[in-house]
Amino acid sequence: MTQHLTIDSITDYVHSALPAGEDALTHEHLQVCAECRAAYDAEVRIGEELRRALAAQEVDLPSLVKARIWEEIRAARPSAWSSALGLFRPAFAVPAVVALALLAFFAHPFAPNASAPPMVDAMYYLEEHAAEQTQTALGERSNSAVLDSAQTTVSDAGPEPAGPLGIAVDAAPLYALP
Amino acid sequence: MGVPRRPVEPPTPEQTAFLERAIEEHGKATYNFAYRLTQNDADARDLTQDAFIRVYRAWRSFQPGTSFLSWIYRIVTNLYRDELRRRKGRFHEEIPEDNAPQEFAGERPLAVSPIEDYVEGQLGETLSKSLQALSPEQRQVVILADIEEYSYQEIAEIMGCSIGTVRSRLHRARALLRRLVQRMQEPQR
Numbered sequence: 001m002t003q004h005l006t007i008d009s010i011t012d013y014v015h016s017a018l019p020a021g022e023d024a025l026t027h028e029h030l031q032v033c034a035e036c037r038a039a040y041d042a043e044v045r046i047g048e049e050l051r052r053a054l055a056a057q058e059v060d061l062p063s064l065v066k067a068r069i070w071e072e073i074r075a076a077r078p079s080a081w082s083s084a085l086g087l088f089r090p091a092f093a094v095p096a097v098v099a100l101a102l103l104a105f106f107a108h109p110f111a112p113n114a115s116a117p118p119m120v121d122a123m124y125y126l127e128e129h130a131a132e133q134t135q136t137a138l139g140e141r142s143n144s145a146v147l148d149s150a151q152t153t154v155s156d157a158g159p160e161p162a163g164p165l166g167i168a169v170d171a172a173p174l175y176a177l178p
Numbered sequence: 179m180g181v182p183r184r185p186v187e188p189p190t191p192e193q194t195a196f197l198e199r200a201i202e203e204h205g206k207a208t209y210n211f212a213y214r215l216t217q218n219d220a221d222a223r224d225l226t227q228d229a230f231i232r233v234y235r236a237w238r239s240f241q242p243g244t245s246f247l248s249w250i251y252r253i254v255t256n257l258y259r260d261e262l263r264r265r266k267g268r269f270h271e272e273i274p275e276d277n278a279p280q281e282f283a284g285e286r287p288l289a290v291s292p293i294e295d296y297v298e299g300q301l302g303e304t305l306s307k308s309l310q311a312l313s314p315e316q317r318q319v320v321i322l323a324d325i326e327e328y329s330y331q332e333i334a335e336i337m338g339c340s341i342g343t344v345r346s347r348l349h350r351a352r353a354l355l356r357r358l359v360q361r362m363q364e365p366q367r
Contacts, residue, residue, distance in 0.1 A: 008349045015323055017330045017345065046305065046355060047324040053302030054214060054325050061205035065223050069201065069230045073189070076231075 005029060005036045007043075014043045197234045200246065205230070208250050214321045215258050217310050225261070229253045251326070252336045255318060262314055301359070308358040316351035323348055 005013075005026060012018045013026045030037050208229060213222035232253050233240075240249055309317055315337075322333045323344075333344045 007353070011349055011352050012345065015330065015348070042356075043352070045301070046352070046359075049302040050305050050309075050320070050324050053306040054210075056302075057306065058206070058210050059213075061201070061209040061226065062223065065209065065226055066201060066205065068223075068227050069197075069234075072227065072231055073197070073234055 004033065005039070007039060010036065010040050010043050014040065014047065193234065193237050196237045196240075197230065200233055200250070201230060204246055204250060207247060208254060211251055211321065211326070212254050212258075214309070214325065215254070215314065215318060217317075221261075225254055225257055228257050232257070247326075248328070248332060248336055251322070252338070255337055258314070258318075304359055304362050305355060308355050308362070311358055312351050312354060316347050316354065319344055319347040320351045320355070 009018065009022070009026060013023065013030075016023075018026060030040055205226070209222060209226045212225040212229070213219065216222050216225060229250055233250060240246065309320065312320065318337060319333060322328045322336060323330070328336065330341045330344045330348075334341045337344065
């Protein structure tokens with residue numbers, strides 16, 4: 001490189017902002033050109049003097065500024081009421097409603113998996129069915145075997161309708177079956 | 179009509195701890211950066227306060243592992259630019275985006291002699307005074323490049339402009355500084 005460096009390229013060189021190839025050429029030139037070297041030294045000195053002078057002027061963050069920052073933040077904090085309203089935002093409200101719905105569903109006594117599900121004993125069902133058949137002997141669903149047995153028992157036991165095992169049953173069903 | 183503010187969310191202990199640590203570790207640097215930009219104490223205090231309140235509100239947007247100072251300097255720079263716009267009514271963009279070489283009318287662009295003539299200590303004082311004569315954008319670039327020693331790329335990210343703009347602003351600022359130093363020295367001769 002025979003030409004002198006421009007001051008801009010020296011500035012970029014000082015700030016390590018030249019592309020690698022140009023940086024190497026500039027470095028090489030500065031080794032042999034006294035005039036450009038002097039310009040480079042001057043640029044470096046501007047930066048050094050600025051840093052030194054401004055470092056000497058540095059001060060701590062005034063405590064009043066710190067106090068004002070916290071004061072401003074406290075003033076911007078939401079009230080208890082607005083905090084409570086914040087709970088109704090979708091991010092909180094939707095999961096809460098879902099959780100409540102699930103809790104209500106599973107805790108309800110008629111839930112499918114409740115602790116004591118209602119069961120109907122098969123024998124009781126037959127007895128009940130027989131009693132019904134007794135009352136509605138002409139019904140379409142009459143079962144002749146059960147009906148016969150029931151009629152036999154009724155005639156033996158008197159006016160009280162009874163099941164096939166001789167247990168007296170009320171005419172009205174005790175349990176509404178689906 | 180401004181943009182409606184987001185509702186204030188309840189603070190968390192982590193958020194408060196984040197701000198405490200930020201003020202403790204970077205409060206001084208932030209305040210001094212603001213002071214160098216604004217060149218006056220009252221504005222520097224306001225700028226620092228506003229910057230840390232922004233930090234508090236936007237603490238989740240800080241990416242761990244990145245430079246906190248770069249982040250808060252960007253906040254300070256943006257706030258300062260907004261303030262200048264507010265005060266001036268509009269923001270004057272005087273510096274072109276290109277990176278054209280500087281013109282020096284007839285003179286060899288090497289500022290050697292005025293600087294060499296300064297005795298130790300005088301130059302720094304003169305330069306720090308000369309900073310006030312630069313435009314706010316030029317001053318920002320000089321502070322970030324020469325005082326904080328950021329790369330052009332980092333300065334571009336902090337200032338929200340291109341590397342070419344950073345480069346041209348720094349070249350012009352440096353040329354002005356050299357001229358101002360020379361001019362300040364002349365009456366002393």
